[in-house]
Amino acid sequence: MNKTSLGERIFDILNVVIMLLLIMVTLYPFIYIVAASFSNGNQFIAHDGLLFWPEGFTFSAYDAVFRNPNIMMGYRNTLFIVVVGVTINLILTSLGAYFLSRENIMWKNGIMFFIVFTMFFNGGLIPFYLTVRSLELHDTLWALILPSAINTFNLILMRTYFMSIPRDMEESAVMDGAGHITILFRVYLPLAIPVVAVMILFYGVQHWNSWFQANIFLRNKELFPLQLVLRNILIDNNMEMMMGNNVAINEAQNVAETIKYATIMVSTIPILALYPFLQKYFVKGVMVGALKG
Template identity: 60%
Template structure:
């Protein structure tokens, strides 16, 4: 009897069982929200237990969501934060990573120490708020962009990727008269596309899901990003105004499906980004993990 072969098969069965269970635990909440958003409000309210399919079929919740001007305004503000913010993030992180990855830079290790230090110690929320207020960014979408131009963890990952590029390429470029900007944008970045794709995904998810600092720095409702509008709908339970066409007795029922439809509207766009960067994702993450 081949005990080794049996042990390997048993191990594979256990691994696949655990991974399947994790997949179900991870996927079911998304499926629940999807099914609930398309369900008939009355049937959803009356239903108890697991939801494995839509209860009836209704698009009223989605119609109500897109009639809400706050949703469309939130989309506009979030898209501005996403496009401008990710562009600034990539540019600033690339510049910082390039400088820190150059071996000839004076006090390189000292700079890295102080940069990493900020990951563990910071001044706190109140001094941060006072600084943002002092530079006049209160009630400005730039308050969610400029103070977060560089994420320290992402900077370290990108620096590690840049260090993996052979020094001979940089030396050859310098012999041909290339300056640092040419080396960075013509050589380093094209050879680091996997990690760039990972940075785009990390920064895009961060910008899309950001609501905390927006709730602190932005009070003008016309400047609310999408996630702040979503938070207001879910926590403040402000769905009555979105179900104005319904009778008063039905507003609570429709409000439940509106909550789920709002979650879908806010989540699906960022989920659609992942397939475009998936082929780079694993390679890019491993670059940051293999070399320090």
């Protein structure tokens, strides 16, 4: 067995210590939010310093959140945006990536140039707003879905994966009489499960966390997604948005602070639950094409 030198042991110890510190710094804000969400409002406000455990354990904040019609309305709108949006994203991104991965496509390099160009330059917020309004998407949930139907980075990522699939698979399908649509959906996509999982994760998180476009294009509060409802709760400190119209003022004052953290937890847990199912595909899907044999 090779003996490690003193310098190597010191390096290993420092490396472990630094990693543990990074874990603590990263994990503590989440622990704080969890503890605050289960705390009694008065005791939480009176608490000073670090918080690792709820002050006066109670579910009152979560009870207020789930009784709030605005939160449930935000969930409904966000689920529609995520499900419909990710479906459209996957279909259009797959079609675009398949086309750009073909050989002998006329003007393919020029098309790729204009696609990549959009990653660095855009028309700005005002032309974007005018375009969406001219298409009569303003004040509809489609304004949050259609303008972001294809992400340039995701398109390039999927195109790179498709280019790594052996052409023999495609040639065999062509010999069996398959067309482009059949090749894409019955050959390429089944072989591209890792990158499809990454697309679902990227687009799903994008739609779930999106609030800026909703803040610009939506005026009807019944269409607000969950993140915009959360933004109004945290920034505007809107008591009516937090507690609903049918909750007594004294109850609202008791949980006004802790309900903010409970709302953060309620809006974060669903997307966190998605990661374990897609984690095994994540590295393979993202790193594809980084090394060429």
